[in-house]
Amino acid sequence: MLRFLAGRFAVLIPTFLGVALVAFAFIRLLPGDPVMLMSGERVMSDERHAEIMKSLGYDKPLSIQFVDYLGDIVTGDLGNSVVTKRPILDDFFKLFPATLELSICAIFLAVFLGIPAGVLAAVRRGSWIDQSLMGTALVGYSMPIFWWGLLLIILFSGILQWTPVSGRISLMYYFPAHTGFMLIDSLLSGQPGAFKSALSHLILPTIVLCTIPLAVIARQTRSAMLEVLGEDYVRTARSKGLSPRRVIGVHALRNALIPVVTTIGLQVGVLLAGAILTETIFSWPGIGKWMVDAVFKRDYPVVQGGLLLIAGIIMIVNLAVDLLYGLINPRIRH
Amino acid sequence: MALLEIKNLTVSFDTVTGPFAAVDGVDLTVDGREILSIVGESGSGKSVSMLAVMGLLPPSATVTADVMRFDGNDMLSMTAKQKRTIIGRDIAMIFQEPMSSLNPCFTVGFQIGEMLRRHTDLDRKARRTRAIELLDAVGIPSPQQRLSAFPHQLSGGMSQRVMIAMATSCRPKLLIADEPTTALDVTIQAQILDLLRDLCADRDMALVLITHDMGVVAQMAHRVQVQYAGQRVEEQAVRELFSDPHHPYTSALLSALPERATGRGHLPSIAGMVPGQHGRPTGCLFEPRCQFATDICRRGAERQDAALGHALCNHPLVNGVATRMEVGA
Numbered sequence: 001m002l003r004f005l006a007g008r009f010a011v012l013i014p015t016f017l018g019v020a021l022v023a024f025a026f027i028r029l030l031p032g033d034p035v036m037l038m039s040g041e042r043v044m045s046d047e048r049h050a051e052i053m054k055s056l057g058y059d060k061p062l063s064i065q066f067v068d069y070l071g072d073i074v075t076g077d078l079g080n081s082v083v084t085k086r087p088i089l090d091d092f093f094k095l096f097p098a099t100l101e102l103s104i105c106a107i108f109l110a111v112f113l114g115i116p117a118g119v120l121a122a123v124r125r126g127s128w129i130d131q132s133l134m135g136t137a138l139v140g141y142s143m144p145i146f147w148w149g150l151l152l153i154i155l156f157s158g159i160l161q162w163t164p165v166s167g168r169i170s171l172m173y174y175f176p177a178h179t180g181f182m183l184i185d186s187l188l189s190g191q192p193g194a195f196k197s198a199l200s201h202l203i204l205p206t207i208v209l210c211t212i213p214l215a216v217i218a219r220q221t222r223s224a225m226l227e228v229l230g231e232d233y234v235r236t237a238r239s240k241g242l243s244p245r246r247v248i249g250v251h252a253l254r255n256a257l258i259p260v261v262t263t264i265g266l267q268v269g270v271l272l273a274g275a276i277l278t279e280t281i282f283s284w285p286g287i288g289k290w291m292v293d294a295v296f297k298r299d300y301p302v303v304q305g306g307l308l309l310i311a312g313i314i315m316i317v318n319l320a321v322d323l324l325y326g327l328i329n330p331r332i333r334h
Numbered sequence: 335m336a337l338l339e340i341k342n343l344t345v346s347f348d349t350v351t352g353p354f355a356a357v358d359g360v361d362l363t364v365d366g367r368e369i370l371s372i373v374g375e376s377g378s379g380k381s382v383s384m385l386a387v388m389g390l391l392p393p394s395a396t397v398t399a400d401v402m403r404f405d406g407n408d409m410l411s412m413t414a415k416q417k418r419t420i421i422g423r424d425i426a427m428i429f430q431e432p433m434s435s436l437n438p439c440f441t442v443g444f445q446i447g448e449m450l451r452r453h454t455d456l457d458r459k460a461r462r463t464r465a466i467e468l469l470d471a472v473g474i475p476s477p478q479q480r481l482s483a484f485p486h487q488l489s490g491g492m493s494q495r496v497m498i499a500m501a502t503s504c505r506p507k508l509l510i511a512d513e514p515t516t517a518l519d520v521t522i523q524a525q526i527l528d529l530l531r532d533l534c535a536d537r538d539m540a541l542v543l544i545t546h547d548m549g550v551v552a553q554m555a556h557r558v559q560v561q562y563a564g565q566r567v568e569e570q571a572v573r574e575l576f577s578d579p580h581h582p583y584t585s586a587l588l589s590a591l592p593e594r595a596t597g598r599g600h601l602p603s604i605a606g607m608v609p610g611q612h613g614r615p616t617g618c619l620f621e622p623r624c625q626f627a628t629d630i631c632r633r634g635a636e637r638q639d640a641a642l643g644h645a646l647c648n649h650p651l652v653n654g655v656a657t658r659m660e661v662g663a
Contacts, residue, residue, distance in 0.1 A: 232429060233437040236497070238390055240449050241422030254439045330484040331438060 008319055015315060016308070020073065023307035024066050027300050033058065034082045034298040056082060058300075069304065078305035083297050088305040092287060097180025098168060099279065099286030103271045105202060106210035111264060114214045115253075118221020118260075123248060125226060133218065141215035145274055149208040149281040156204060163200050166283035170197040205282045209274050213267035220263040224256035231255070258329050265321030269314045336363040337508055337540050338387070338425075341401035345379070345386050348394045354611040356382045356395075358564040364508060369534060369541045371555035371572070373548065373587070377608045379564035380544045384510045388427055389417050405507060423453040426501035430513040432493035436485035442469070443481030446500045453504045468499040472529060491522035495529070502533055509534075510542045515550065527554055548591050552576060560584045563608050563619040570643040580643040580650040582624045618648070626656040 035044075035052045053059050057068065072079060078088040117137070121130040157165045164170065168182045175189030183202065186194035228234065229252055237251040238244075272288075279288035287306060294302035326332045345357040357379040364370045372380045386397045387409070402409040405424060409417065429435045437445060446465040450456050456464060462481070469477035472495040485493060494514060501509055511530060515523035531554060534541050543554055551558055551572065558575045560568040560583065568581040579585040586604045588594060606623040609615060618635035621627045626649045635646045642650045649656040 232431055232434040235390055236429065236435045237437065239388055239422060239427045240500075241418040241420070241452055242448070243418065251437050251440075255437070329439070331486050 008322065012315055012319075016311070017070075019308055019311040020070060020304070021066070023304040024069060027295070027298070027303045028062065030295075030298065032298055034300060037296075037298050038083065073308070078308070079301035081294070081299055081302050083294075083299045083302075088302055091290065091302070092306065092309055094180075095285060095287050095290050097177075098182070098284060099272070099275050099288060101181045101183065102202070102205055102209060102278070102284060102286060103268075103275060105206040106271060106274075107213060107264070107267065109206060110210040110213035110217050110267065113210075114217030115221050115257075115260065117214075117218040119225055119248065119253060119256075121218070121222040122225030122229060130222075134222065137215040137218045140211045141219070143211055145208060145211070145277045146281055148211060149204070149278060152204050152208060153281070163204050164197075166201075168198065168201050168285060169194065170201075173197060205278050205284055208281070209271060209278045212270060212274060213264075216267060216270075217260065217263060221256060221260050224259045225252060228252045228256045254328070258325070261321060261324060261328060265318055265324075268317040272310050272314065335406065336403075337366045337368075337405055338362070338364040338542075339401055339403045340383075340387070340399055343383055343386060343397070343399040343402065345382050345391065345398075346396050348396070349611065351611065353396075356564050357386065360561065360564070360566045362559060362566070364540050364542055366507065366540055367534065367538050369531070369543060369554055369556045371543045371545060371551045371558045372561060373545060373551055373558060374561035375546060375608050377563070377610065378561040380546075380561050381512050382564075383561075384427070384512060384542060384544060388421055388425065388510065389414065390427075419453075422449060422506075423504040424506050425508045425510065426504070426506040427510040427512065428494065428497045428501050428514050430516050432497050432514075432517065433485070433488075433490050435497055436488075436493055438485050440484075441481065442483050442485070442488070442496050446481075446496070446503055449500050449503045464503070465499075468503050469496070471533075472496070472499040472502075473525075474499070490518050491526065494518060494522075494526055498526075498529065498533070502537065502539070505537060506539060508540045508542065510544070512544045513546070514543075516545075516547075523550075530554070548587060549593070560587070563614075565619060565646055566644070567620065567646045568643045575643070578651075578653055580638065580645040580652070581620075581647050582626050582649075582651060582656075583620050584643075584645075585651055585654065586623075618646070620647075626651075 033053065035049055035056070035058075039049075050059065057065065060068075069079075078092075080087050081091065084091070117133050121133045124130050153165055156163045169186065173186065173189070173191055173194045175185060175191060175194065177185055178188055179185055182198040183195065186198040225248075229248075231252075233255075234247060234252050237247045242251075275284075275286060276288035276292055278284065279286045280292050283289065287310070291303065291306045291310075293299075294306065340360065340362040343357055343360045343362070344355055346353045346355045356377075360379070360383055362370075362372075362383065372384070374380050382391070382395075385391050386395070387402070387404075391397065399410060404420065407420070409420075412420075436442070440448075443462065443465055446468060447458075447461045450461045450464055454461075465481060466477045469480055474480050474492065474495050480488075480496075485496075488496065498514075509530075514530065515526050518526060527550065530541060530543075533539060541554075543550070545551060555572045557571050558569065559566055560575075560581060562583050568575070568579065568584045570580070575584065576588065579588055583604075586602075589602045590604065592601060604623055609619055609622075615621050615632070617630075617632040618624070618627070621631040621635075624631065628649070630648050636648050638645045638647065638650050642652075651657070
């Protein structure tokens with residue numbers, strides 16, 4: 001087990017280097033630089049521009065900049081934002097709970113709707129239930145997130161006025177952030193209506209963010225179940241006189257979950273990428289929106305640092321999924 | 335009274351090209367403590383008829399029968415839920431592929447315990463004790479440790495022993511064994527067959543042994559039912575069947591046994607194949623492969639009485655000679 005973990009961690013190092021390089025290179029491929037965008041409409045002399053660039057270290061050759069950057073990473077310093085001057089790690093950990101809260105809600109919704117939907121579709125294979133579930137899943141999977149989000153806003157916030165348009169909570173409420181999770185903090189604050197407000201702000205972004213993972217999980221569960229339902233051990237389970245519910249829910253599902261868990265792990269990456277769009281649409285103050293803003297301002301260190309941190313999270317989640325895989329699949333454990 | 339009595343069982347499958355009768359009007363009886371062997375080539379409907387009794391066929395199968403009684407209960411009028419209280423407890427089944435018949439995600443102890451929990455009132459501790467006894471009874475060494483083993487840690491023979499322990503855990507009156515040794519090597523095969531025979535004797539259990547191996551039949555069965563293309567073509571006590579087969583198909587099967595091949599040349603075989611869904615003969619289904627066939631056989635086959643082994647044949651053999659040839663002449 002220790003060997004396995006050590007091996008997995010060893011693979012993380014080159015992956016991190018690759019992510020750092022890509023993050024470093026891509027943001028510099030964009031036209032413009034942070035100083036030019038900060039000066040905006042004001043005319044800035046070339047000398048002044050060069051001076052500021054030099055003070056930020058952006059006059060050096062790219063290779064030197066990259067090596068310097070790697071050196072900083074190794075010492076745990078992701079640098080400060082060029083725009084706000086605040087340390088990147090501080091901003092990240094302040095904004096990350098918002099993204100985490102949204103992502104957790106979305107993945108839970110996707111898992112708790114997707115797995116039963118997939119099981120139902122597999123058990124009723126070929127029926128109208130199967131066809132409508134899988135048809136819906138295909139539509140959900142193909143839906144452009146930004147367009148889907150806007151449609152929901154127009155309907156539920158605009159026409160029906162059931163949910164707020166943006167943000168995490170109504171401006172009426174103010175309370176200290178103990179955990180960073182608005183649902184928990186609003187409950188802790190004891191202010192009447194605060195939890196309801198936080199919840200109503202969360203609904204639409206959660207639906208939008210969970211759409212693709214939900215579709216993928218439902219489809220994967222269906223195909224895994226169909227495969228497993230034809231296995232000999234399912235017939236054995238039925239020959240024991242067990243109820244169909246137990247045969248499907250215990251004997252078949254337990255085996256079908258093995259590939260589904262892998263899929264769920266992969267969806268975390270999709271979720272964080274989707275969070276960038278979702279947070280932008282709903283003005284959700286999380287790391288997705290933070291990153292998009294940074295790209296528009298050519299805030300090099302924020303984009304680099306943010307990408308590195310997100311990549312790190314995805315890698316850790318994948319590692320966790322691999323460990324979980326061993327837990328649910330005895331053939332790997334032993 | 336017979337333990338299991340089936341009359342005119344037909345199982346047909348919906349296929350893309352229309353319905354296909356895998357089992358076609360089969361009668362079958364099993365008495366208590368009897369070992370009945372069902373023999374036939376692949377595709378003769380041996381397994382399907384027993385899966386129909388167990389209710390394990392896929393939804394694409396349609397099962398009809400005039401009579402299906404088990405231990406005095408009419409299984410045709412039972413709901414699926416009522417049937418599930420009998421399945422596993424009074425009739426249990428083991429299968430051809432022991433390795434894939436156990437669920438890879440659960441321990442041996444869990445899978446046996448689950449059967450006991452479904453059909454008995456034993457508490458957790460009693461179930462564990464019982465599971466250890468059962469594993470011990472089927473000859474698994476250090477049964478206590480085996481409880482926490484996963485199926486992939488067991489060999490094929492061990493897996494089949496676990497399957498037998500599980501199937502017999504609620505002391506069934508009837509065990510159906512669907513080619514239980516086909517996937518195992520020969521030494522293990524003999525051990526498993528001995529075990530099955532001992533269990534039947536010790537526990538007053540009847541056994542339906544589905545096989546295509548006449549050697550296994552000779553070793554195990556009290557009575558034999560021969561099936562061909564979904565039909566019962568002959569049924570006799572084992573000794574009589576081997577000494578005087580009445581249906582040409584049975585006779586051909588027996589002469590294809592390596593032990594019986596007298597000539598120095600090659601082993602006799604039956605030319606042709608079991609008819610499938612298409613190109614089914616209109617008369618006797620064995621007619622295209624039968625050396626005794628006459629014109630009358632192309633119109634149908636007559637069922638003989640018990641003295642001639644219920645043979646479904648116009649010209650049943652007596653001591654290897656086709657009788658009543660004048661009917662077809």
